Amino acid sequence: MSLSKEAVDEFKGIYKDKYKKELNDAEASEAANNLVGFFKVLYDCAVKEAEKKRRLKKEPEGFHITDGEYNCLICHRQVTGEESWYDKWGCKCLLCQKAVKEGLVPGFVCRDSDSWYTMWQLKDKFGLAHQTAKKLVREGKLKARIVPYADGKPYEYVFLKRGFGNKKRNQGKRRSLKPADKSRF
């Protein structure tokens, strides 16, 4: 799909007004087509998301994804079809889905990636090597929510920022949760 000359000229005018720079025809055509392409991707995503939300009303427990490949919101593995699950928290692989359903990992981590650290972030931000972090978790010195494999071995670690690095404070906080807060889990 290519934009009409009229649309490209209009883009040229807007660009000149905003950035005080005149684009030649080729530059304007490329930039305008890129912009439209970008919004088409966003629009298509929004349409797919709206469709899934509609379907969720009929199937509140969720369903396998059939409209493309998506990254699991917890482990970030790319999944589709029977290895995927979509529910009110969004797209997950089946292992992460099961962990959320069983309450091992709170669902809000799917929507709020700022509420937790991944294993990689522990290394990036705190210089904590994976093996060290796993050892601290085993020893109970570092608190992690764990997505297990079917055999129970750890698949993915979720380190909630709330109370991070202070187990006692975290436990105190949990005791003082109000009933309304519990619905988040």
Ligand SMILES: [Zn+2]
């Ligand atoms: Zn996953």
